[in-house]
Structures are given as structure tokens and as C-alpha cells.
Amino acid sequence: MLGVRALFGIGLLVTSRGGSVLTHTGACAHVSSNIYSKGLAHRQACTMANTIKYLGQEEAQHIDEELFNEYSFSVDQLMELAGLSCATAVSKGYPLQSLLKSPPRVLVICGPGNNGGDGLVCARHLKLFGYEPSVLYPKRPNKQLFLNLTTQCEKMDISFLTEMPEADVIDEVYNLVVDAIFGFSFKGAVREPFGDILSQLKKITVPIASVDIPSGWDVENGCPDGIQPDMLISLTAPKKAANHFKGRYHFLGGRFVPPALEKKFQLNLPPYADTDCVYQLN
Amino acid sequence: MNHSSNEKEPETIEPLRYISKTEVATIETELLRDYRFGQQQLIEIWGHACAIAITKVCEVNTNYTVHRCDLHNSLYLPLPEYEPTIFYPKRSPQSLHQDFTVQCEKMDIPFLSYLPTEVQLLNDAYNLVIDAILGPETDHKEVKEPYAGMLVTLKQVKIPIVSVDVPSGWDVDEPAKDGINPEVLISLTAPKKCATGFSGKHFLAGRFLPYDIQKKYELNLPEFPGTECVIEL
Numbered sequence: 001m002l003g004v005r006a007l008f009g010i011g012l013l014v015t016s017r018g019g020s021v022l023t024h025t026g027a028c029a030h031v032s033s034n035i036y037s038k039g040l041a042h043r044q045a046c047t048m049a050n051t052i053k054y055l056g057q058e059e060a061q062h063i064d065e066e067l068f069n070e071y072s073f074s075v076d077q078l079m080e081l082a083g084l085s086c087a088t089a090v091s092k093g094y095p096l097q098s099l100l101k102s103p104p105r106v107l108v109i110c111g112p113g114n115n116g117g118d119g120l121v122c123a124r125h126l127k128l129f130g131y132e133p134s135v136l137y138p139k140r141p142n143k144q145l146f147l148n149l150t151t152q153c154e155k156m157d158i159s160f161l162t163e164m165p166e167a168d169v170i171d172e173v174y175n176l177v178v179d180a181i182f183g184f185s186f187k188g189a190v191r192e193p194f195g196d197i198l199s200q201l202k203k204i205t206v207p208i209a210s211v212d213i214p215s216g217w218d219v220e221n222g223c224p225d226g227i228q229p230d231m232l233i234s235l236t237a238p239k240k241a242a243n244h245f246k247g248r249y250h251f252l253g254g255r256f257v258p259p260a261l262e263k264k265f266q267l268n269l270p271p272y273a274d275t276d277c278v279y280q281l282n
Numbered sequence: 283m284n285h286s287s288n289e290k291e292p293e294t295i296e297p298l299r300y301i302s303k304t305e306v307a308t309i310e311t312e313l314l315r316d317y318r319f320g321q322q323q324l325i326e327i328w329g330h331a332c333a334i335a336i337t338k339v340c341e342v343n344t345n346y347t348v349h350r351c352d353l354h355n356s357l358y359l360p361l362p363e364y365e366p367t368i369f370y371p372k373r374s375p376q377s378l379h380q381d382f383t384v385q386c387e388k389m390d391i392p393f394l395s396y397l398p399t400e401v402q403l404l405n406d407a408y409n410l411v412i413d414a415i416l417g418p419e420t421d422h423k424e425v426k427e428p429y430a431g432m433l434v435t436l437k438q439v440k441i442p443i444v445s446v447d448v449p450s451g452w453d454v455d456e457p458a459k460d461g462i463n464p465e466v467l468i469s470l471t472a473p474k475k476c477a478t479g480f481s482g483k484h485f486l487a488g489r490f491l492p493y494d495i496q497k498k499y500e501l502n503l504p505e506f507p508g509t510e511c512v513i514e515l
Binding site for chain 2: 070071072073074076077080081084087088091092124128129145147148149151152155156157258259260274275
């Protein structure tokens with residue numbers, strides 16, 4: 001193969017492709033390059049899950065910056081993939097046929113930043129997957145990206161609530177809540193109306209699926225009296241707070257990390273199966 | 283009760299619509315203007331779905347060459363262990379496309395500096411060619427260089443061609459008589475008129491179209507299984 005490529009002549013930007021492919025799988029040296037034997041991959045993944053890196057807050061921010069600055073990804077792009085991962089994880093953990101309430105209503109609570117944006121994308125994909133999401137989006141940033149994502153949801157007939165329902169109403173009407181309030185940049189005190197929202201969430205009995213970080217938790221140390229989600233969808237790589245996660249489902253999503261970035265930060269990400277955009281960590 | 287021998291007859295399902303060149307343009311304008319989708323977002327969705335469709339046609343560890351604008355779907359191909367090589371002769375000055383180029387370069391995806399006209403070289407080095415050269419917005423009657431030359435080469439390769447959206451050089455509204463002959467077609471959003479009667483493998487990729495648009499244009503899109511964004515037609 002290499003011989004034939006050499007015939008292509010000068011100026012051909014072919015790197016040692018074979019080498020870099022091996023490097024990609026090299027991080028998990030015992031995983032064969034043919035990942036198509038799913039059973040094998042799963043067993044190996046269980047041992048590998050222990051070696052995945054759990055990020056601190058600053059590290060998570062550095063990775064984000066590098067994705068945008070060095071790798072030229074745009075927020076729109078990554079947000080689309082993140083939101084899609086969240087919707088996919090939700091449908092794996094809470095498949096339509098398993099829901100107790102009909103119609104398959106889901107409440108998506110979106111915060112004031114990028115985590116909220118992930119939630120908007122997630123809501124749109126949940127709708128396409130057959131769920132009936134409603135969005136609560138009390139604090140909307142005045143940026144084009146978020147205005148556009150909101151319009152996309154509205155045009156998909158996703159209703160936007162005007163206020164946070166009481167815990168007992170949530171339990172009655174919705175099958176689950178997607179928590180897309182605060183992400184890995186969260187620091188300090190919780191401003192209203194989110195304080196009130198989080199206290200309602202502590203009282204509900206339907207499951208909560210948190211996007212990236214359970215909202216209100218310290219990104220590294222968790223929060224013993226904070227909300228206790230049933231599902232956590234870690235984006236890009238899990239953060240240290242995930243060590244305190246006690247729910248049933250921990251998914252990894254955001255399958256867009258370039259191999260070089262993964263290596264640089266020694267993320268040791270597990271091998272996603274086939275073309276899946278989520279990977280179940282527990 | 284009258285039962286036919288076929289238990290579940292889908293008599294009420296309307297057939298999938300194959301859309302025209304003008305409809306493609308109108309739908310895209312609506313998506314951008316009224317539904318506020320972004321260009322980058324749409325390309326991300328299409329590229330992602332395309333890459334998934336490609337994995338359904340070929341095995342792992344194959345080498346590819348990708349032509350031009352769908353840089354995007356080549357970003358995904360290394361993830362499931364494929365080895366794409368890109369040929370991107372006319373770089374768009376749009377920063378959007380420049381960003382996609384950087385993303386590919388940073389994923390160690392090699393870019394060819396020229397496309398060999400010696401077809402045997404392509405046949406030997408690659409398992410498959412992804413044709414993402416010309417889309418439905420081009421005027422098939424006026425294909426300029428270097429694309430005209432590339433199409434001549436593509437007509438001669440023995441390895442399979444996978445065309446993205448519209449086989450390059452084809453009239454969007456009619457099947458081509460002497461154009462390139464892809465084995466696989468991946469239609470984006472909805473199939474185009476030229477794909478009617480396409481004899482190769484035909485996939486529909488991209489699951490994002492709002493229901494209102496689907497209804498307005500009577501697209502009658504098939505139901506995607508589970509959370510899949512690709513379906514074989």
C-alpha cells in the first residue's frame with residue numbers, strides 16, 4: 001500500500017496513516033482493531049472504564065478552548081452533536097415503549113448558557129425520536145445561536161412553559177426530566193429562578209437525566225444534598241463530579257474528540273461501538 | 283371481516299416523493315430563513331449521517347478518497363477506523379469551509395495535492411471513492427475544470443463510487459444517460475428526481491426535517507428505525 005502511494009509523487013500530504021490509526025487504538029492496547037465483535041468490546045470496556053480520565057474544571061475548559069481555537073470546531077457543530085448524544089442516551093435508558101405515561105412527555109429544563117443550548121438540541125432530537133418534549137427556558141441569552149435553537153424547537157411544535165411546575169405536577173405529567181441547567185463552567189452560587197427550580201427537582205420522583213454535570217453540583221466534588229439524577233450524560237469526557245454519581249445510567253456522549261486531542265490530555269476514551277454516538281460507562 | 287392473504291397491507295402509506303432542483307433550493311432557504319437552522323449545523327447533520335450511511339456499505343479498514351465539499355463526512359470516517367484521503371482542489375474562501383478543512387487536517391486526514399488521471403493508481407490504492415463534488419445547486423450543463431476532468435477519471439475507475447446527494451454531473455431532475463455510474467447513492471434530506479429508478483444501493487440520510495416542512499412538501503419520508511438517522515430505500 002505504501003509503495004503505491006509513493007507513486008503519487010511529491011507534494012502528497014499522506015502522513016504515516018497506518019501509524020496514526022494504530023495510535024488511536026493504542027491507548028487501549030488490548031482492544032483489537034476490529035471492534036465489530038461487540039461482546040468482546042463490551043467485556044474489555046468494563047476493565048477499561050477504570051482508566052478513563054475524569055476531568056477537573058480547568059482541564060475541561062482547556063479542552064473546550066482547544067476544540068474551538070486549535071481545531072476550528074464551532075459551538076454550533078459541537079452543540080448539535082452533544083444534544084444528539086443526550087437524546088440518544090435518553091432513548092436508550094428510557095425507551096418509548098417503557099414509559100409509563102402516555103403521551104411520552106419529557107420536561108427539558110434549559111439553563112442560561114451552553115448547557116441550556118445542549119438541552120435545546122436534545123429536545124429537538126427527542127421530538128424526532130417520538131417523544132413529546134416541553135421546554136422550560138427561563139433565562140435566554142441574547143445570542144443568535146440560542147435564538148436560532150429556540151426557533152427550531154418552536155417550529156417543531158415543542159411547547160415552551162412559562163413557569164416551573166410544582167414537583168407533584170411534574171410527577172403527574174412527565175415521564176422524566178432532562179436537566180440542562182448548569183454545565184462544567186458552573187461556579188459559585190445558584191441564581192434565581194434556578195434555586196427554586198432545583199428545589200422542586202429534589203422533590204420529584206420521576207427520573208432526572210443530567211447533561212454533563214448534575215446541576216448545582218460542584219464540578220469536581222459533587223454535592224451530597226443536591227439533585228440526585230438517575231442518568232448522567234458526560235460530554236466529551238466525564239468530569240470529576242461523576243465520581244459521586246450514584247444513578248443507574250452513566251453515558252459518555254459527544255463523539256467528536258480528535259485522536260490527537262485525546263492523546264494530549266490522555267483521556268483514554270473507551271471505544272464507541274460502530275457508529276454509536278454514546279457509550280454506556282456503567 | 284374481510285381479510286386478504288397479506289395481513290398488514292400498507293395501503294394508506296403514500297409513496298416517498300422525489301424532489302426537483304427548485305424544491306431543493308426552496309426547502310433549504312426555508313430551513314435557513316424560517317426555521318433558523320445554521321449552515322454549519324446542517325452540514326454537520328448531513329456529514330454525520332452520510333458517514334454512517336457509508337459504514338453500512340463498506341467494511342472497516344478500507345481506504346477511501348473523498349472529493350471536495352463534503353469534507354464533513356470525512357471527519358467522521360476515521361472514528362470507526364476508516365482511512366479517508368481527501369482531494370479538495372478548489373478551496374472555498376468561506377470561513378465555514380476553511381474551518382472544516384482545519385478540522386480534517388487536525389484529524390490527520392491526508393489531502394491529495396492532485397488527482398491522478400492514471401485510473402489504475404486509484405483502483406489500486408483505494409477501496410472506494412466518495413463523490414461529494416457537485417451538489418444539486420450546480421448547473422450540470424456547465425461543469426468547469428477541474429471538475430470536468432475529475433468526472434472523466436471517475437467514469438473510468440473500477441472501484442465503487444458512493445455519491446453524496448446527487449451523482450456529480452447529473453441533471454438533478456433526470457437520470458443521466460452518460461454520467462458517472464455510482465454503486466451507492468446517499469440522498470440527503472429527501473431523494474431527488476434523478477434518483478428515480480436508481481439501480482444501486484440507495485440510502486436516505488439526515489433525520490432533522492421539521493414535520494411542517496415534510497407535510498408542506500408532501501415528502502412522505504419513511505420512518506427511521508429507533509434513533510437511526512439513515513435508512514435504506
